[in-house]
Amino acid sequence: MHKIWLIIQREYLSRVKKKSFIITTLLVPIGFLLLFAVQFILIAFNADTLRIVVKDDSGKFAQRIKDTETLYFKKSDDTLNLLKLNYRQEGYDGVLYIPQLNVDNPNGITYYSDKLLGLSAKSYIQTEIKDELRKLKLSELGVDDKVYNQVQKLQVEISEEATGGGSSANTGLATAAGFIMGFLMYMVIFIYGAMVMRGVMEEKTNRIVEVILSSVRPFQLMLGKIVGIGAVGLTQFLIWVVLMAFINLGLGVFAGGYLSNMQGGGMGLGSGGFNAGNEQQMEQALFIAQSMQSQIESLPMATMVFGFLFYFLFGYIMYAALFAAVGSAVNDESETQSLTFPVSLPIIISIFILSAIMEAPNSGLAFWSSLIPLFSPIIMPFRIAFGVPWTQLLVSMALLVLGALAMVWLAAKIYRTGILMYGKKVTLTEIGRWLFRSAA
């Protein structure tokens, strides 16, 4: 035990102390942050302004629709036909026509243009007009503006909770989250599995393995390497999670600051202290971010994190053992190709299954592949996002643990023979024979 511990320490420290480890560990969250920032900037500061000329027959709405950072409105009294003919020459993108509206049945609002209006601009104009219509209707009924504003602020949110492990309601988000989990698992198994393979190969080609093996058992060396590199992976995750949490917190503070700033701006709107259009836009971006956050919170986060760690741990052990066996059987990098293929095949199949079951997370294929140890590390994390009955989860986990142990046992048999075999290229059949040999 003492020796395995020494080996784990060496494998772990020699990698964690490397510059490349430190750099990638820090760069990934920074890249994530940049991605987020770019997205935010794109939403908030979209530079292309849409110029719209408004023909308002009712005369009640044109002044109500305010400019934003990306939308510019110009009221016109020309006839609609004239405007339709001339808007391009006058430098506008389109004509918004508002007829005399019946408050109870507002029909006939039309936008004339050679280009589509775009979703956010359309919903903005609709909201503005609807808002004004409501005010009109309410004042017709004798309701004061102040009362209306109070009513506006009321909000209700429905939180969803799955029962009996059934699927939760937000399918789109669960699919996305599940796919990200499955794909992430695919990547980390490959990355860390290949790291184990290279480590084993390095020891073999360096010939240090013979020195080490005169002190420890091959099994100890193999296991120490697998565990040590696994610990490197977990460390990287942990650092990422902590950094992401900090970044998230930082963004929250940033967004919160913006929000309070905006409220201040809203109060001082009359004095023109804050650009009203910019405020609208910002509000929209924040609304999207907030709703996403609340939706993400609707996912079974605790189970997902636990599931990811568990399936990473044992999925990694299972595949790392196979990669270690491959590393032990080859003489140099060029020989790895043909032998890594059979090892990678189940992982690649898992990704195919993953895309096949995206639309049907509760299908038979999803069910069975999430139980088979070679596939479950990638499939089950996907399913967990939708909620999986505990019994299925437990069976799948138990099978994975057994599968991982069996794989370590088999790999050890290949490893102890392969690691001392030099010179000739090994075939799959030969490796097969090593499995059935008694102690080396």
Add this chain to the structure above:
Amino acid sequence: MDLLIIEGVTKVFENTKAVDNISLRVPQQSIYGLLGPNGAGKTTLIRMITDILYQDSGSITLNGIPDNSQRSLYIGYMPEERGLYKKMKVGEQLMYLAQLKNLSAKQAKEKLIYWSERLSITDWWNKQVGELSKGMQQKVQFIATVIHEPKLIILDEPFSGLDPINTNLIKDEIYNLKEKGATILFSTHRMEQVEEICERIALVNKGKLILEGAVGELKNRFKEHKYQITCSETPGAILPEAPFEVLNQSGKQLIIRIKEGYHSNHILEYFIVKDIPVYAFHEILPSINEIFIAQVQQSSNQIPVA
């Protein structure tokens, strides 16, 4: 007392017998040579001694304990193909390897300081092994082999790739370790070193032990009764009834072989009778190299190639 006793050890790979029923005894505090051509089974035998491989049959006893799974702790092994972690620092690497041999961190450090000063590599502790010269790497490898004060030190071609200065340095260390009580098993196919260093040798070919014994005794056993004689003047034609035959003559120097039934004094008697003064007279013993080649050829002829 024998430190290492190998009894009837056999190891079969696939269909070939890499080691075939080998028995030998390595006396305590001796330098023992394990000789054999490439592919003779030396490495396999060593791997079984170091407990890297298990023998199919037979037993290996170290320090009086047969087939002890802990015996690798008492063995220091330097394989022919040297190996160290290239990207690891010298100090860290030696600490690691020493601790794998069950030394505590404190003991390992003490030993590391001792050996580093002895082989003057202290300045290299924080260098990566890959940055060192070949000779330096050899020194590091040697320290890794002996740092835990093993009872049995197994050196596979320890001088290959070393310059003459470092060869002498390591040679002195080997004698020194022997003086301190270690036993050295020395695997090589360089015979001049064997003759110089080893007290006993075992000759292995095709997995079989073909010869074993003390160096002097073996030379004696395989002597061909040849002598070299230097006379004061060129002797005339040697008569057929002389007790020897001439193998080679260059001026005053003769190389002869004694005929059956005679011994060295009969040769001298011949020259005395002829009144030819003899300046020098000594027996020519076979070199280990000659014994080695003769025996390998003979055993190869006897055993049909499978």
